[in-house]
Amino acid sequence: MPIELLRPEVSSKIAAGEVIERPASAVKELVENALDAGASRIQVEIRAGGIEFIRVTDDGIGIPSTQVELAFQRFATSKLSRAADLESVSTLGFRGEALPSIASIARVEMRTRSQDEDSGTHIEFEDGELISQSSAGLPVGTTLMVRNIYRNFPARRKFLRSPASEHSRIHSVISHYAMAYPEVAFELRADRGRPFTSPGDGDLRDAVSTVHGRRVAESMLEVSSEGDDLTEPAVGGLIGPPTLDRANRTYISLFVNRRWIQSRSISYAIEQSYHGFMAERRYPVAVVNISIPYEDVDVNAHPAKAEIRFKRENQVFGAVQKAVRKTLTEHAPVPEVSHRAVNRSDAGSYPQTRRSPEPAAFWPTAPFSASRGTHGSLGSSPASHHTMDLGDFLAPHDSSETTPPPPGVTPGKALPVLRVLGQIGNTYVVAEGPDGVYMIDQHAAHERVMFERVRTQAAAGTPDIQSLLEPTVVELDSDKMELILHESEAMSGMGFVLEPFGDNAVILRGVPALLNESDQAGALVDVLDLMAEGGGFETWEERAAYSIACHGAIRAGKILSPEEMRELVTQLEECAQPNTCPHGRPTMIHMSSGQLEREFGRT
Ligand code: ADP
Numbered sequence: 001m002p003i004e005l006l007r008p009e010v011s012s013k014i015a016a017g018e019v020i021e022r023p024a025s026a027v028k029e030l031v032e033n034a035l036d037a038g039a040s041r042i043q044v045e046i047r048a049g050g051i052e053f054i055r056v057t058d059d060g061i062g063i064p065s066t067q068v069e070l071a072f073q074r075f076a077t078s079k080l081s082r083a084a085d086l087e088s089v090s091t092l093g094f095r096g097e098a099l100p101s102i103a104s105i106a107r108v109e110m111r112t113r114s115q116d117e118d119s120g121t122h123i124e125f126e127d128g129e130l131i132s133q134s135s136a137g138l139p140v141g142t143t144l145m146v147r148n149i150y151r152n153f154p155a156r157r158k159f160l161r162s163p164a165s166e167h168s169r170i171h172s173v174i175s176h177y178a179m180a181y182p183e184v185a186f187e188l189r190a191d192r193g194r195p196f197t198s199p200g201d202g203d204l205r206d207a208v209s210t211v212h213g214r215r216v217a218e219s220m221l222e223v224s225s226e227g228d229d230l231t232e233p234a235v236g237g238l239i240g241p242p243t244l245d246r247a248n249r250t251y252i253s254l255f256v257n258r259r260w261i262q263s264r265s266i267s268y269a270i271e272q273s274y275h276g277f278m279a280e281r282r283y284p285v286a287v288v289n290i291s292i293p294y295e296d297v298d299v300n301a302h303p304a305k306a307e308i309r310f311k312r313e314n315q316v317f318g319a320v321q322k323a324v325r326k327t328l329t330e331h332a333p334v335p336e337v338s339h340r341a342v343n344r345s346d347a348g349s350y351p352q353t354r355r356s357p358e359p360a361a362f363w364p365t366a367p368f369s370a371s372r373g374t375h376g377s378l379g380s381s382p383a384s385h386h387t388m389d390l391g392d393f394l395a396p397h398d399s400s401e402t403t404p405p406p407p408g409v410t411p412g413k414a415l416p417v418l419r420v421l422g423q424i425g426n427t428y429v430v431a432e433g434p435d436g437v438y439m440i441d442q443h444a445a446h447e448r449v450m451f452e453r454v455r456t457q458a459a460a461g462t463p464d465i466q467s468l469l470e471p472t473v474v475e476l477d478s479d480k481m482e483l484i485l486h487e488s489e490a491m492s493g494m495g496f497v498l499e500p501f502g503d504n505a506v507i508l509r510g511v512p513a514l515l516n517e518s519d520q521a522g523a524l525v526d527v528l529d530l531m532a533e534g535g536g537f538e539t540w541e542e543r544a545a546y547s548i549a550c551h552g553a554i555r556a557g558k559i560l561s562p563e564e565m566r567e568l569v570t571q572l573e574e575c576a577q578p579n580t581c582p583h584g585r586p587t588m589i590h591m592s593s594g595q596l597e598r599e600f601g602r603t
């Protein structure tokens, strides 16, 4: 289809003006354009996390010379023409907004040659204005260069994060699309860190291997289910064995018709399937694509296209859950896991699946255009489900100094010496002080204790280290590897003793003694995940301390001995800010003697 301006009755139906928020959003749009153009090779180069420079090169069909300028106009697209087309979008792009949006906030240069023409076009824009256009001898395909995002928009530029953090977002975009399109060779090069490349050999496992490491990829189990008829969702991909558990959901990658999406409910469907196989509050590694008729999903629901709307969400939820569960039970006997009892670094020893030579077998590709069928709802309602993890109830970062103190507790005031009386619900420690009763949340309190200790030890340069009897090689995701290399100071400040070992692994020689951990490799992976997630903390020192505290703190529900309770309370008494956890939630509730007397009508 040629590029054309959408008629107003179509463009008015498009979910509001897309904003390029940050370099990663520009990269995502450009990579999606390259994929829509049928590229088999996509190279991305960035400088300063993409803030200074982005170049995306593809070997796709290119743009005919007469249409290049048009491509930069708002609502100019070759991907749909009628309003009805919006009901069944089969391409990643469809709004004709990306190129004009990017050109309006940066200096942009495109070189492109259509497969049908002998020469190509070179065109330049600055802040949305056309600067030059000329013909040029070029290979077939398209290169887009973006310079100085938001240079003329200081207010927006302020919202960009550090180059390292923008880089990691771009890395995430590329690595996800590399898993969605195993037949496309991706490359990401930056002015810092090692390049990321995927082979583009069409084998999902090979693509996953470049992202999550070879051992993880090899241990993963194939999911492949076709719906009963063509109108039902087909679920394909690779999922980790239950022994491969992680501290958060970031290892669950979801795609719908190979579009990378975020979906709390589908993620939950996967987590639920592991129920009974995996400890509470641990999350699987999964790379799952749902193939579904285009008309059953609304991709026009979110400006960044990250969230989509399913026509029949229950049906999709059920299909995912069924497919994942089937894979897990087929690979039984699946070991029952008691919390932390499994050595997670052992994932490679899980019985391996046969490698499929045929990617299509476990990665059904998208081309669905089947007609609509009628369905009853399957499975349970995802909307009614909710899981709890730290992320759910920890407020966004809120410095404890500014948080209102818990009831009855004066902020910043040191704790008096307390006498432990016992434990309630295996979750709260009850203690008596000079003025009444204190109920202490054992998890929140221990988080506070660990948070302060890590920070103090790191600041003094004297972390307590638990040395490993035998150094262990730990394989890591490429982005975690980056994190280690660039935050080596934060890592060693906490007490991790490690050195790089090849491209995707480290030799671990010691871990923070504070963690009191038997599975050191697993602890390293967890702490890195938590650091990457950040927990709302900005500096790497705080992120590191938060990560240790979050990983290592005693859980709610754990029975504590009287000694353990006394130890916890003593440690809390020593804290500078004993009243709140690192995120500002209360660690304790105090009921004064006066209050007690009033409640019992003694005064
Ligand atoms: P959309 O992708 O929503 O159509 P864009 O603004 O991203 O809107 O792109 C406008 C048009 O420019 C596309 O419809 C496509 O025809 C063309 N185009 C953009 N990038 C490329 C590319 N890398 N290769 C070929 N054509 C492209």
Ligand code: MG
Residues within 6 Å of the ligand: 029, 032, 033, 092, 093, 094, 096, 098, 099
């Ligand atoms: Mg586009």
